[in-house]
Amino acid sequence: MKPVAIIGAGPAGIRAAQTLVAHGVYPILLDEAARGGGQIYRQQPANFKRSPAKLYGFEAHKASALHQTFDALREQLDYRPDTLVWNAEAGLLDTLHEGRVARVEYASVIVATGATDRILPAPGWTLPGVYSLGAAQIALKFQGCAIGERVVFAGSGPLLYLVAYQYARAGAKVLAVLDSSPLSAQARALPGLLAQPATLAKGLYYRAWLTSHGIAVHQGASLSRIDGERRVQSLKWRNAKGEQALDCDAVAFAHGLRSETQLADLLGCEFSWSHLNRAWLPQRDPAGRSSVPGVYLAGDGAGIMGADAAEIAGERAALALLEDLGYLVDPQRCAQLEQSLERIGRFRQGLERAFVLPTDWAAHAADDLMICRCEEVSAGEIRQVVGEGHWEINRVKAHCRVGMGRCQGRMCGAAAAEIIASESGRPVGEIGRMRAQAPVKPLPFGLEIEP
Amino acid sequence: MALLTRLAEGDRPALDFTLDGKPAIGLLGDTLLTAVLTCSEHLRGSDFSAEPRAGFCLMGACQDCWVRLGDGRRVRACSTLLEAGQQVIREPGRQL
Ligand SMILES: Cc1cc2nc3c(=O)[nH]c(=O)nc-3n(C[C@H](O)[C@H](O)[C@H](O)COP(=O)(O)OP(=O)(O)OC[C@H]3O[C@@H](n4cnc5c(N)ncnc54)[C@H](O)[C@@H]3O)c2cc1C
Ligand code: FES
Numbered sequence: 001m002k003p004v005a006i007i008g009a010g011p012a013g014i015r016a017a018q019t020l021v022a023h024g025v026y027p028i029l030l031d032e033a034a035r036g037g038g039q040i041y042r043q044q045p046a047n048f049k050r051s052p053a054k055l056y057g058f059e060a061h062k063a064s065a066l067h068q069t070f071d072a073l074r075e076q077l078d079y080r081p082d083t084l085v086w087n088a089e090a091g092l093l094d095t096l097h098e099g100r101v102a103r104v105e106y107a108s109v110i111v112a113t114g115a116t117d118r119i120l121p122a123p124g125w126t127l128p129g130v131y132s133l134g135a136a137q138i139a140l141k142f143q144g145c146a147i148g149e150r151v152v153f154a155g156s157g158p159l160l161y162l163v164a165y166q167y168a169r170a171g172a173k174v175l176a177v178l179d180s181s182p183l184s185a186q187a188r189a190l191p192g193l194l195a196q197p198a199t200l201a202k203g204l205y206y207r208a209w210l211t212s213h214g215i216a217v218h219q220g221a222s223l224s225r226i227d228g229e230r231r232v233q234s235l236k237w238r239n240a241k242g243e244q245a246l247d248c249d250a251v252a253f254a255h256g257l258r259s260e261t262q263l264a265d266l267l268g269c270e271f272s273w274s275h276l277n278r279a280w281l282p283q284r285d286p287a288g289r290s291s292v293p294g295v296y297l298a299g300d301g302a303g304i305m306g307a308d309a310a311e312i313a314g315e316r317a318a319l320a321l322l323e324d325l326g327y328l329v330d331p332q333r334c335a336q337l338e339q340s341l342e343r344i345g346r347f348r349q350g351l352e353r354a355f356v357l358p359t360d361w362a363a364h365a366a367d368d369l370m371i372c373r374c375e376e377v378s379a380g381e382i383r384q385v386v387g388e389g390h391w392e393i394n395r396v397k398a399h400c401r402v403g404m405g406r407c408q409g410r411m412c413g414a415a416a417a418e419i420i421a422s423e424s425g426r427p428v429g430e431i432g433r434m435r436a437q438a439p440v441k442p443l444p445f446g447l448e449i450e451p
Numbered sequence: 452m453a454l455l456t457r458l459a460e461g462d463r464p465a466l467d468f469t470l471d472g473k474p475a476i477g478l479l480g481d482t483l484l485t486a487v488l489t490c491s492e493h494l495r496g497s498d499f500s501a502e503p504r505a506g507f508c509l510m511g512a513c514q515d516c517w518v519r520l521g522d523g524r525r526v527r528a529c530s531t532l533l534e535a536g537q538q539v540i541r542e543p544g545r546q547l
Pocket of ligand 1: 007008009010011012013030031032033037038039040041083084085086112113114115116117133134135137138159162257260263298299300301306307308310440510
């Protein structure tokens with residue numbers, strides 16, 4: 001019989017694997033990373049020595065629990081690290097491992113591909129020394145490095161305060177945190193956030209820690225531009241009081257996260273517009289079933305809900321898969337998991353209200369702002385195509401190449417959509433969805449094909 | 452000048468490599484990105500303006516960190532670990 005495949009060894013994929021194994025299934029687990037854990041519980045290279053407490057802070061026990069679960073599973077599944085899934089279709093996955101391509105046949109698949117930063121660019125964002133918030137965290141967690149000596153953190157979302165805090169704790173000089181969400185938004189969001197008081201408390205703790213250590217935290221503050229000759233030397237930011245300048249040698253910014261949905265798209269899953277995520281997401285029922293039989297979705301790859309939810313959704317999706325294959329599963333456990341997901345969903349609504357996407361971003365973006373860093377397409381070039389009467393995002397892409405470069409719109413897609421929507425006077429949910437294309441990431445030249 | 456600053460895990464074995472033909476030193480467990488950017492300021496030139504780039508996402512998403520190795524392979528610097536003796540070549544990019 002063809003095997004069950006899981007794509008992604010983050011919290012969602014690992015819990016899914018554990019659940020399948022517990023029911024006697026021997027799954028294939030494919031992950032592009034070298035070691036299991038996913039984004040939040042990313043493991044440092046094997047010869048690094050920092051303790052879990054140093055690396056994961058409050059989440060150390062969860063990280064250790066997940067890594068231990070994974071280590072215990074190793075003999076009971078076909079784990080393939082360093083393996084990119086670059087194409088997916090009914091019953092087949094195309095993979096790349098150490099320069100060799102191969103095909104994996106599957107009976108059912110759980111897609112648990114996680115998320116990357118959501119980027120709304122500021123002028124100067126391609127200068128060396130400017131990184132996404134996630135990148136800043138990876139430099140520290142995975143490599144023991146800071147992105148510079150005098151770092152400014154900007155944008156919004158839960159990672160903003162968390163990463164600034166982690167940097168300061170690790171001994172980096174954090175010059176300022178520029179939070180684009182106004183304080184009023186955070187006050188309004190409080191009722192939703194109280195659905196998960198512990199997580200709310202952590203967020204408040206990070207910010208309080210920063211201010212009590214003399215680090216400037218500004219609310220309602222946005223990056224106007226980043227300047228420098230061949231690398232970051234200074235930036236300008238503004239708030240209601242006007243524009244201010246700051247000398248720095250590194251900037252990390254992002255506005256929350258975006259789901260990695262390309263494989264779900266290639267698998268033919270139906271998508272719908274999510275107001276909460278301000279993004280097109282593959283549809284999933286409360287158990288994680290997609291619109292395509294045999295294809296299941298779990299974790300942040302199908303909508304941003306955070307690490308705890310990813311673990312729960314991974315288990316729930318695996319149970320759904322087992323149920324559909326005729327296995328006996330515990331209905332009470334299924335109901336419990338769905339209830340937990342619902343509770344976290346309420347918290348998520350609060351978070352999204354607290355860290356609002358700056359809806360006036362597109363209106364403020366100057367024509368010469370580079371939106372696509374792969375092909376260097378500017379806001380003005382996108383606007384020109386819209387001016388010629390195009391507003392459907394794939395059409396606009398065909399005309400000015402935004403989203404067509406090597407990152408396939410991962411970095412520019414959200415920003416391009418905001419510009420098109422604002423310029424064409426349509427809601428951003430009504431300009432269409434940027435289609436994924438195989439290979440979902442560039443393949444090197446001169447590939448060997450496995451027999 | 453370096454772009455990245457090491458804050459922890461400094462006591463690892465050193466690995467020699469070359470950067471554009473000149474000798475350089477990284478540490479065991481460094482990615483190519485870390486090894487290059489702890490001793491210099493960029494990884495590649497943009498394909499459209501030749502402006503310097505130094506990666507952006509560190510998670511294999513932006514594709515703005517590709518470098519060439521001595522054996523002709525092109526690899527993503529953020530997700531490739533440094534090996535002793537590697538020849539890392541930065542591509543200058545192009546101006547349109
Ligand atoms: C840099 C970063 C830091 C974060 N930090 C936090 C945090 O501190 N707290 C928090 O609550 N949330 C954090 N998040 C949010 C995070 O998305 C979730 O908390 C959690 O990691 C989601 O788990 P997951 O299993 O859904 O996905 P992930 O943990 O992202 O795991 C997905 C896995 O899928 C693999 N993958 C993706 N595409 C492919 C492919 N095509 N082929 C093969 N493998 C593939 C990836 O390599 C990855 O290992 C962070 C996100 C990012 C990007
Ligand atoms: S830095 Fe983005 S892919 Fe390497």
